[in-house]
Amino acid sequence: MNIKFIPDYSDIEKAHQTIQEYAHRTPVLTSSSIDKIVGADLFFKCENFQKVGAFKFRGACNAVFSLSQEEMEMGVATHSSGNHAAALALAAKMRGIPAYIVMPETSPEIKKKAVAGYGAQITFCKPTLLARENTLAEVVKETGATEIHPYNNFYVIAGQGTAAKELIEDAGKFDIILAPVGGGGLLSGTAISAKQLLPKCKVIAAEPAGADDAFRSFHSKKRVPSKNPKTIADGLLTSLGERNFKIILEKVDDIVTVSEEKIVESMRLIWERMKIVIEPSSAVPLAAILEGKVDIKNKKVGIILSGGNLDLGKLPF
Amino acid sequence: MNIKFIPDYSDIEKAHQTIQEYAHRTPVLTSSSIDKIVGADLFFKCENFQKVGAFKFRGACNAVFSLSQEEMEMGVATHSSGNHAAALALAAKMRGIPAYIVMPETSPEIKKKAVAGYGAQITFCKPTLLARENTLAEVVKETGATEIHPYNNFYVIAGQGTAAKELIEDAGKFDIILAPVGGGGLLSGTAISAKQLLPKCKVIAAEPAGADDAFRSFHSKKRVPSKNPKTIADGLLTSLGERNFKIILEKVDDIVTVSEEKIVESMRLIWERMKIVIEPSSAVPLAAILEGKVDIKNKKVGIILSGGNLDLGKLPF
Numbered sequence: 001m002n003i004k005f006i007p008d009y010s011d012i013e014k015a016h017q018t019i020q021e022y023a024h025r026t027p028v029l030t031s032s033s034i035d036k037i038v039g040a041d042l043f044f045k046c047e048n049f050q051k052v053g054a055f056k057f058r059g060a061c062n063a064v065f066s067l068s069q070e071e072m073e074m075g076v077a078t079h080s081s082g083n084h085a086a087a088l089a090l091a092a093k094m095r096g097i098p099a100y101i102v103m104p105e106t107s108p109e110i111k112k113k114a115v116a117g118y119g120a121q122i123t124f125c126k127p128t129l130l131a132r133e134n135t136l137a138e139v140v141k142e143t144g145a146t147e148i149h150p151y152n153n154f155y156v157i158a159g160q161g162t163a164a165k166e167l168i169e170d171a172g173k174f175d176i177i178l179a180p181v182g183g184g185g186l187l188s189g190t191a192i193s194a195k196q197l198l199p200k201c202k203v204i205a206a207e208p209a210g211a212d213d214a215f216r217s218f219h220s221k222k223r224v225p226s227k228n229p230k231t232i233a234d235g236l237l238t239s240l241g242e243r244n245f246k247i248i249l250e251k252v253d254d255i256v257t258v259s260e261e262k263i264v265e266s267m268r269l270i271w272e273r274m275k276i277v278i279e280p281s282s283a284v285p286l287a288a289i290l291e292g293k294v295d296i297k298n299k300k301v302g303i304i305l306s307g308g309n310l311d312l313g314k315l316p317f
Numbered sequence: 318m319n320i321k322f323i324p325d326y327s328d329i330e331k332a333h334q335t336i337q338e339y340a341h342r343t344p345v346l347t348s349s350s351i352d353k354i355v356g357a358d359l360f361f362k363c364e365n366f367q368k369v370g371a372f373k374f375r376g377a378c379n380a381v382f383s384l385s386q387e388e389m390e391m392g393v394a395t396h397s398s399g400n401h402a403a404a405l406a407l408a409a410k411m412r413g414i415p416a417y418i419v420m421p422e423t424s425p426e427i428k429k430k431a432v433a434g435y436g437a438q439i440t441f442c443k444p445t446l447l448a449r450e451n452t453l454a455e456v457v458k459e460t461g462a463t464e465i466h467p468y469n470n471f472y473v474i475a476g477q478g479t480a481a482k483e484l485i486e487d488a489g490k491f492d493i494i495l496a497p498v499g500g501g502g503l504l505s506g507t508a509i510s511a512k513q514l515l516p517k518c519k520v521i522a523a524e525p526a527g528a529d530d531a532f533r534s535f536h537s538k539k540r541v542p543s544k545n546p547k548t549i550a551d552g553l554l555t556s557l558g559e560r561n562f563k564i565i566l567e568k569v570d571d572i573v574t575v576s577e578e579k580i581v582e583s584m585r586l587i588w589e590r591m592k593i594v595i596e597p598s599s600a601v602p603l604a605a606i607l608e609g610k611v612d613i614k615n616k617k618v619g620i621i622l623s624g625g626n627l628d629l630g631k632l633p634f
Binding site: 027048049053268271272275276277278308312313315317 | 344365366370585588589592593594595625629630632634
């Protein structure tokens with residue numbers, strides 16, 4: 001289904017048209033008390049308010065609605081225990097096609113329920129990457145479904161880029177745009193939009209020090225996978241995808257790492273001051289600011305809050 | 318300063334003009350997943366996003382900016398350990414006048430800091446109603462400040478009524494509007510606006526069963542104070558004010574009570590599905606719906622979320 005390997009801005013514009021009747025145009029919020037603390041003007045793009053509670057819906061939706069008639073009938077498949085699974089399941093339901101989701105049998109009940117609630121067919125597997133990939137290969141072989149990778153996918157990247165496009169359209173010029181980085185779907189899409197619309201704007205990614213493969217890959221210019229990543233920001237445990245890395249090397253200005261302590265502190269600050277629920281991954285860019293890793297003094301800064309899904313019974317404070 | 322005892326809708330219109338450059342016009346949010354659970358269309362007026370994190374800023378701001386030049390110079394005073402203290406302190410700061418706040422010495426550090434942070438002069442007292450009233454009387458005598466009662470005050474009631482006015486202006490007609498009730502400032506203001514703008518709309522209040530003085534007062538038509546009220550909804554521990562009760566008897570259609578368990582369940586549901594932080598008091602109206610105390614099937618229902626201030630280190634889940 002992918003002809004071009006890497007999307008450009010016109011693909012993001014197309015994605016935006018494709019998803020606009022299904023995805024929320026999420027609000028951009030500000031907080032004068034956080035601005036005072038950091039000494040800059042921050043604009044938060046609230047993807048925690050997106051469908052399924054995360055930006056992931058943009059990419060999954062674009063992928064599902066970009067399928068040809070022929071592909072469509074066979075459905076879509078992926079392996080994921082997180083937001084991408086729910087996003088793909090909902091997008092497939094909206095288009096009325098089957099979704100086959102491979103999930104580790106150890107996934108939290110609440111996530112299994114959410115995915116099943118969207119009508120997806122779940123195949124459980126052992127909780128290893130090998131088991132997930134093998135099980136997915138079998139499912140794809142049996143069903144003929146199109147695999148939609150959570151981030152190393154042309155249409156997914158184009159879809160994720162629509163968040164930064166909206167942020168810039170709604171809040172104007174920025175000096176810096178910050179996003180968290182895990183597999184790189186959000187970051188690569190963000191960089192394509194930002195560099196097209198605001199060539200002078202810096203795009204900087206923040207990553208937990210405990211899962212710093214993007215940081216190491218970016219600075220060594222060689223894609224290195226995560227080794228036993230460990231962080232409370234559970235959306236950022238994955239390693240950079242090939243397409244994502246290519247875009248990031250070309251368009252991202254810097255990647256910095258942050259401590260677990262600052263992630264928790266930033267998450268709490270956003271909850272307390274802005275009265276919104278965000279997941280730990282969303283707090284990583286603000287953590288980079290509070291830790292002094294990014295110079296934002298008196299600048300106008302956009303921050304993408306990636307999502308708001310977490311177990312309220314297991315909060316770190 | 319009060320000539321009329323009870324405000325009417327023209328006073329709410331005036332209040333709205335007075336506060337508009339200082340208070341946020343808060344958003345009205347919806348949740349398709351909560352609508353599905355309850356079988357109705359709910360519209361949440363998000364006063365958790367208001368200045369100081371609660372609707373209280375509307376009333377305090379209107380009171381402060383309605384003072385005469387002469388009154389103004391002497392400042393304002395109140396006794397409060399909660400949102401009203403912070404709201405009055407901020408409003409006074411905005412008008413550049415002194416605020417004298419009497420707080421129980423047992424108030425949480427975070428609340429003392431917030432009030433001090435707005436530049437108010439705090440006088441601490443023993444944590445009893447008598448000590449609070451006596452200390453306030455002394456402060457008022459010494460300073461000549463105008464006492465601004467947290468709810469039994471003409472201008473405060475008019476200010477609180479602006480939330481329902483905005484809700485109706487922004488989201489149209491309603492079959493029912495629900496609000497929590499503590500001292501009755503929010504409820505009485507809401508009822509004045511709703512009955513003026515939508516004469517057929519029912520106004521129903523929800524109250525914790527553990528602090529049910531408004532429920533008992535309303536149904537016996539005689540104002541009875543709370544006796545040892547106990548509820549997680551700490552904004553609703555107070556007893557109805559005299560002015561508030563008069564308005565409520567005349568304009569409110571029903572008052573129902575809810576269990577602590579449903580308050581916590583409703584609060585969690587709103588956090589999880591809407592990704593917003595609300596305090597327990599805000600969850601009381603949805604609790605009444607989930608408990609089947611209000612018939613809302615297929616109706617269009619407005620709900621005022623009163624605020625979002627709570628200690629994230631002491632959550633009930």
